[in-house]
Amino acid sequence: MGVTGVDELRERARRELEAERIRRRAENPTLETGNGIDHAPQGNSPPAPAVKTRKDSSPIKSLDTIINLPKLLSSSPPLTQAQLGALWTAYHARKEGVLCAVVPLEMYSQLIETARRYSQFVVPLPRGVKSVEDGKEPEGGTEMFFIEWALHHCPTVPNPKVDELGLPSSQSTEQTASAGSNPPIMTLLFTPLQEYKHRQSFAAPHLALTFHTDLASTHGVALLRGEITPAQSGNGRWLLGQEEAQALVVAMQKFYLPGTGEAAKDREELLKCFHERPEEFKWERLLELSDIGIKL
Numbered sequence: 001m002g003v004t005g006v007d008e009l010r011e012r013a014r015r016e017l018e019a020e021r022i023r024r025r026a027e028n029p030t031l032e033t034g035n036g037i038d039h040a041p042q043g044n045s046p047p048a049p050a051v052k053t054r055k056d057s058s059p060i061k062s063l064d065t066i067i068n069l070p071k072l073l074s075s076s077p078p079l080t081q082a083q084l085g086a087l088w089t090a091y092h093a094r095k096e097g098v099l100c101a102v103v104p105l106e107m108y109s110q111l112i113e114t115a116r117r118y119s120q121f122v123v124p125l126p127r128g129v130k131s132v133e134d135g136k137e138p139e140g141g142t143e144m145f146f147i148e149w150a151l152h153h154c155p156t157v158p159n160p161k162v163d164e165l166g167l168p169s170s171q172s173t174e175q176t177a178s179a180g181s182n183p184p185i186m187t188l189l190f191t192p193l194q195e196y197k198h199r200q201s202f203a204a205p206h207l208a209l210t211f212h213t214d215l216a217s218t219h220g221v222a223l224l225r226g227e228i229t230p231a232q233s234g235n236g237r238w239l240l241g242q243e244e245a246q247a248l249v250v251a252m253q254k255f256y257l258p259g260t261g262e263a264a265k266d267r268e269e270l271l272k273c274f275h276e277r278p279e280e281f282k283w284e285r286l287l288e289l290s291d292i293g294i295k296l
Contacts, residue, residue: 060152060185063212063223067091069158073218081219088223097238099209099226099245105183107257108211108222112186114256115149118271122146122193123251124290125244142287144193145206145248152185155214183222186211190248204229206239207248251290263289 063069072079072087079087085102092100103111124142157180189205196203212223228245231237240248255271258264267289274281 060187060210061225063155063214064158066212066225069214073158079219081221084215084219084221092225097228097230097242099224099228099242099249101224101249103211103222103224105216105220105222108183108213108216111211111256112151112183114271115151115186118256118275119149120147121252121255121271121274122286123190123248123255124287125248125251144283145190146193146196147252148189148191150187150189152187154182154184155212157182157217158214180217182213182216185213188252204239207245209249254290 067088072084088100088102092098122144124144127141127143188209188211190207190209191203191205206229207226208229209224209226212225214223216222226245226249228238228240228242231239255267258267270281270285270289
């Protein structure tokens with residue numbers, strides 16, 4: 001896909017977003033517009049891609065449907081950040097089609113900040129790479145994935161203690177209030193670019209990440225859970241392998257959590273270019289900065 005492909009993709013996303021806003025206003029006139037994490041700029045300049053809710057995305061599973069929050073919070077002494085991370089990792093260790101991670105709050109705040117500015121991007125996934133002799137370029141290709149960030153509600157800070165009737169004690173309520181508020185939950189969808197271009201909002205994401213922030217104010221972390229979409233054929237198959245899903249997450253991190261150094265600056269600039277100067281966006285540069293060993 002050439003440079004014009006980026007323009008077409010972004011224009012389709014803009015039209016789709018506007019149509020979705022009109023549809024939602026018609027369905028519920030009292031619903032506030034601009035539900036994404038970015039607001040359209042004023043003036044004649046075209047709006048930047050805004051984070052939106054896709055009609056095909058699954059409802060967010062609350063954290064207390066995944067783990068027993070009351071039991072976890074009632075432990076004595078209270079769980080440390082490291083212990084919470086170990087429990088989260090152990091819980092997902094033997095589950096198929098699922099990824100997990102523990103994201104420090106400072107890192108999560110950086111993700112939110114970057115997603116507000118750049119809610120969409122593309123990342124490459126190596127496909128069918130063959131090993132070759134030393135000194136030769138690896139054989140194989142890449143599949144581009146379109147990624148979309150969405151911002152959701154801020155979960156309430158859970159009460160660490162309840163009485164025998166299941167109601168929070170006054171002391172527990174005070175402790176919860178002093179803990180402050182939680183940051184919003186974020187989700188991230190990975191959809192094959194070609195499928196998204198052809199089906200747009202009806203394209204099925206292959207991987208969906210949810211950053212649960214219920215324990216952010218109490219433990220200083222966001223709990224990441226990624227779910228790979230099962231194949232329609234069933235038989236315990238998935239649209240992505242475990243390693244492929246992990247590779248997509250790593251590719252995203254290289255641009256949304258670039259770190260420091262010259263390569264980090266180049267990745268930040270390419271992400272900015274995708275949104276602000278799409279006519280200058282180069283796919284060859286994307287592959288180089290993704291560091292996957294394959295060139296166009």
